[in-house]
Amino acid sequence: MDGMGTLQIPHDTPMGSTFDPVGGLLYEQTKHGSDVCDVSLLYGGQEQRVHKCVLMTSHYFHALYESGLLEKDEGKVTINVGSPAAIQAAIKFLYLRHVDVSLENVEGLMEVADYLQISQMKEQCTEFLARLSVGPENCVTLCLIGGQYNYEKLYQVGYDYLIAHLPDVLQHDQMLCLGVDSVLDILRDHTLLYVPADALFSFLTHWVEHDLDQRLPHLPELFDSLDLERFTEEGYHKLVSCHVLINMFPQCRDKVFKFSTKLQAGNARLNGNEKLVFLMAGHEAEPHLLLTDRGRNVEAVGTRRLLGFLPWEKRWLELPPLPIKASSLALLTGLPKSIYATESRPLKNTENMQQLYKYDITHKSWLDVRALIPYYEKGKGFQVLSLQQCGGRIYAIARSTSSLSKGHALNLYLLEEGTLPEMVWLKELVPFGIHVHPSKIKVVIVDDRYICTAIDKSEQGDQEMMLLVYDFETGEVENCSRGSLSLLMMFAREGEIVLAEPGVGYAKILTLGSKAWRTDCHLGIPDLPESVDRSGYSYFYEDDKLFLFGGSVTDRKTYMKSTLMYDFNGQNWESLGLSPSRVINTSSTVVKVGTEAVSCHINCPHCRFTGLKRMAEYEILPSPVSSVTQHDELVEDGWESELEDYGDEGMNEGEDRLNTVQVQVQNEQLG
Template sequence: MASNAGTFSKMSNNSRQKFIETMIAGISENSQDDSMADVDIIVEGERFPCHRLILATMSPYFKAMFHSGMVETRERSITIPGISKSAFVQVRSSMYGSEYSITTENAMELLHAAALFQIISLQEACEEFLAKEMDMENCLMLFKIARSCNCKVLLEKCRPYVMEGFNGLWKSEEFETLDLEDLESIVRDDDLVPVDEEQICEATIKWVQADFSQRKKHLSRLFRHIRLVNVSPEYLLEELYNKDLLVNDETCKRYLDEVRDYHILPARRQEFASSRFHLRNSDDFEEVILVLTEYDMERSGSFYQDGKCLWAYSHHQGRWYTLAPIPLPQNPGTGFRVVSFRNDLYLTGGNSSLKNLLKYDSDRNEWVQCDASMKRGRYNHMTAAIRESVYVLGGYNAKMAEGNNVQGSIEEYNVNSRCWRTMGELIVPVQCAATVAVGEKIFVLGGKQEDGSNFDGIQIFDTRQRETKVEPGLLKGFSQPLQIVAVDGKVIIITAAGEVYDFRYSKMKLTLVKRLHQDCLPILGVAHYRGYIMLISASKDKPLIFSKVYKLELRCTPTRLDVVSPKNNTKPKPIHACLRCVVNKQFMYHTYFQ
């Protein structure tokens, strides 16, 4: 007869199920048998015989207690405070696999107990029960409980009620009982749907005033997350600036001044990047990266037989969208420059229309030909916006006399009067330089000279004094052309070789902060989003065609570079201009090239 010694038979699914059912039934039966109990849990003076093995198996709380080496490890009786007898009866039943009852009266207490003892099955059952009972009357209370007990299921059910019903909830008495962390999680949430941001200001102030002595120190922490960019200038000046609790708080006062500057500096709006300027998902507008490209004859068909295509990359949706194209009769050719003013764009010059001036009206999603023309035509020039004006500097004009093709002239277009006037001259005529506006000065970095060599200095044009000065040699050894972006008072420069510099313009100092990998090059354009530097890159074999979007984080140590993958396979090409802007969502519906 053959021997079966040493063989192993795997338990079938049927056998395993039978085993589990038998074990649960046995455990449940033993819950009624005190003879084998080895620990007594005392709740409100009543003794509940239990088994350490069962408690430790079902509850990490008890497992830690019994293995801690403390007195509870050896004691026969252990007193548990903070829970009622009736609640512990249900908790004990759940650990022993017996039937337990969740009702409207005990659900809250059972949830707290399940969270305390870390009994996942009971906690989830309580969360599901409370989620079914949720309404606008109790959602704020449940939101507080869900956060305090780390109830992910219940919190996910609460969020839509709180986020969408905030306008009514903040006026309730329950709102004033929120913890700091609870309120902060609400006001910082991009999914919050207020009637207007003024309501969030009022709600926050109300919460602070409900216990002013204890809460006033938290005011700036909360106001940090309020999207003050959406607060009207009238409310800012008439209400917020007239509240002593805000203007007497140094940080809050800085926040108010910051948004005041936003409103009075329309030419610089795209540089603001702090959390006060982040848009919520319910807003009508969205922060995007705009690029201007040629139209794609093969893929666009007859619909897009136009001069240039305007693309918008949605950070929130992770997609490229097409906005209004530049009509073919207004095609500027190449070498044009684009600058933002408020949320509009101004396009100047171009080798097909040297004195050209086009405006992209973001309110109507259309390009408009401006009547005024530059005094001197140009392309490959530099442009910047300061106060109520757009400036063009230098550039190239093939129609000029031999040896004078690269220009130094500076012109100003006043957005209000719609007139051009000559403002001055660059000391060193250049084209294809990097330009950034700081205060009332325009910094022109590098550029190509008449003989084709790169200029290694920085020229500073003072728009008020109409004077230019030069700081020579600061860019010696820099690989040009340069990319430049201004964000929240900082200026970041990226060389053609991928070196990233922090430009301290007040001290005229350049500090190397990162070297990009060669796979990231060439960089076609830069923008910013919520403090990140966004890089639009191409590949070496197709240097003008969009390849990848990179997100560069310079605020941490070490710095970090991540690839952002668009959800559609659109490849805008070739890219002539790139900048950050804010557009109306109603125009971001068309993805024709897909």
């Protein structure tokens, strides 16, 4: 102590040291305004008598008294920062070295502790925040405190949760405390496309109304950051176009007027209840560790990834991965609420079931379905080559060496529901009766009625493409090969079949009504803009536009990531950027699904936070060949951490279900 009886605390003394136990007795004196209290603190319209020697344990008060300012002689100190409750808590902390922290008061406590330079009190507050389970009710607080007081880890925890769960966080009043720059960053952040624009606009108007005088001038700039095409029809007409705040500013009204004009002219579109999605699964090109003279060797390998592309938004997304790695080509097809996938591999002699995987889009769950093949196909190398949906039902095109099919032939099957939800029957409809290589068929659906199967016979020297058209309404199949041409692409357009190929200046068109072919130069596709020898790509046609993905060039030594679009009206190619991976020889399908199921995108913070594998349930039966093999594949593919999602109990339940299926199959065959 110095001559005046003042406790001297060196500036390098840690404020986390334990204070003298007499602090409790001294604190009691402050409650009664004891004469031994020699300093008055003035804050919030009130006065509190305290001990100067205790105040000096704070670097703020120590510096104040050492500076020789007026407060040293007057014995009064005014505090103009923080709420009275937070200041009282800070004074109490100086005596007792403890503070009661809650989510409601932590910001106020941090503000006062920072101002008065009470480092141990700040540490207790941050320790409280670090112990919190982050959620929508506190992530904004973590961001604000972490950012303001330079606690990077605390800020990052809160921010990662906020952007990953923004629709939920927007419902909490804490978001109304954000500054204009933070709100602007959220509205301009393209990674937050998964958040409905209707929800962002509702938040924006509530945020402005929370402090109307200060925030209203910023509304034009904030509103200009919103993409009106992302609004639903109901949201745009009921929330945006007639909102009183929007109509207060000419620039906001002008933006709404111009967009409405585009809507009426058909040059813009609102976010509908359903979206068209092009799905791909199968092979990706991955670098191997094996080094060659030209660097790392690259090879196409099977993958679990299920990629999607939304053509009108030019946006990629990724759905929860397939339950199995597609070592052979994964075949896809889809209904509005479900997606089916399977592998294209010949069944072994002991197998009598084709394993399908069904993804329930609404409930986000993968379920395997056992498709029982006809008894006379067992041991005949039965192989599914294509899955298609037509008229709300699932069809399979497969080949086998069944004697009833007259050789190694192609047949059409219908998937009929069995007596158990995880079992279907492959009912043979039409024996096409033709030998075919697995990679030499193309299938398109026309008018949701015709299943059109093309078989490439160019290796046999035949320039015509064999085309078989099955009408599911009449149950008849017709050979429409005469007049066709063996070209790389086949798609449906306005109720007709189009055969085309990049670099060929014309297309062959089949009218299904007359079954007559014609040549059309307008639908001829020019050479690809990048590599004319590109092959193995995926493509689909929609609304006079052709979209093309992936593939390889120069004898499959160079794999492509570019995405291209050809506009038949403008007759030009357009680059749509890069795909998420180098896809080649993938299976693909086009489905319409609910908007909420495809709101995310590649590198979406919501998906990244949750993990794609954990965004779906996997109700998977043990493999009919070897459940151990299936388990080993999961481990080898990096799914060790995901095995708990299945769980031993779930696998046991799966075995019970499998036994039930096998008994049911035996009964059906005997019956």
